Amino acid sequence: MREAARAAGRSLEQHIRAEIENRIMSGVWNPGDRVPAEHELMIEFGCSRMTVNRALSVLAEAGFVERRRRAGTIVARPRTHMAAIAIPDIGAQIAARGGRYRLDTQAVRRLAASDAPETARMPDDGALLSILCCHLSDDRPFAIEQRLINLAAVPQAADMDFTVTPPGTWLLAHVPWTEADYRIGAVSAGGNAGLLGVDVAAACLSFERWTWRAGETITYVRQIFPGEGFALTAG
Amino acid sequence: MREAARAAGRSLEQHIRAEIENRIMSGVWNPGDRVPAEHELMIEFGCSRMTVNRALSVLAEAGFVERRRRAGTIVARPRTHMAAIAIPDIGAQIAARGGRYRLDTQAVRRLAASDAPETARMPDDGALLSILCCHLSDDRPFAIEQRLINLAAVPQAADMDFTVTPPGTWLLAHVPWTEADYRIGAVSAGGNAGLLGVDVAAACLSFERWTWRAGETITYVRQIFPGEGFALTAG
């Protein structure tokens, strides 16, 4: 058993996990079915209990099985679909599509926090940096970005030239490991139609992100993508 | 050390993981910094190497650190934002918002696979079930759903009454543990304006999902949500 796993270039734990996942995904084991106890799988796979336990723990965390002491392990009933989306930097997105990226910054200005819209969830006082820019792919509008940066949390941002460096790219490199909330919706182009080069009524994807670190608000950003030619995908 | 962790109701491994995550998230350790070797952390936390190893392995999988034999463990440079979206059943979504769910099925018909649109990625031959329905919240349109079901993979679907049972709900219960691709975009209401009760030019969120199991196509679904009043959120 272990030899076969090794030959396939994966660890024994991965082998056990894949095997059980297969039995669930293929319908051999159905939701509600009992999964053999650890000591039984230990015999089936000829390994120690720790190894079986790790495999089952990972499957439980992924939502495939539910485990309860004494009651044992059962195949879970899926309740929702889960999708993990990776949201790359816009420049990287454009490069990945084979486009040539260009930044067109319309405005950079300081703002009192009290003047920020309520929906931005920025702090009550202090200074913010407000940036309006357009991301271009082969000189055609790809997305509009409206951004607020909390200067109390990121004072170095005041000295940056965001007509050259995209603010998102700079923030990712200089304020790493943040937490964030996302909101994805649909809106009409409206006042952004001119910059985006589309009709006022054109459907656009609105992407908002609120970012903080250690409890402190870092930035709020809203990006508007013309509906034709852009979509988020996930697996 | 362990006693403190236990008092907080978490395992020693979780304690170590949280501690290191804190040092990264708060900026004590920055991207590129060396993380102490396992045998050093073993001494700091007064535990065995296995426990430290599990904690670091989880952090590596989550993308917080990168580990290489001999070279050691370093704090990773985040490249993209990752967001996990939970996509619940529409009925559950409406109930969670305090609405009363109702299904309004417009059409259920059989279709030859060859007549399905290319974008649905359905099999080349065989029979499909095509369903057009509207999901209502408090009798107001919440979303339109266009669905194709591969009857070769899910023959029982032919006998279901999808004017009563929402097809998504039934499929989740009867064909559990599928794999899926997702696509989220923005479109104008267009021909769906009447059913949705919005203007033809209204911006709507388009949500598509292609589902398969064990290599076999199960279903394709496209849902259209009026842009005002609906958005996907993720953490």
Added chain:
DNA sequence: GAGTGGTCTAGACCACAAC
């Protein structure tokens, strides 16, 4: 009370890559 999973240990051997 007994069977299940949750966690941890001390030690081992191996694989890899930097030196």
Added chain:
DNA sequence: TTGTGGTCTAGACCACTCC
């Protein structure tokens, strides 16, 4: 050559919870 992580073992004790 050697320090690092990757993986596994055999055993232990504990915490649940069903009977």
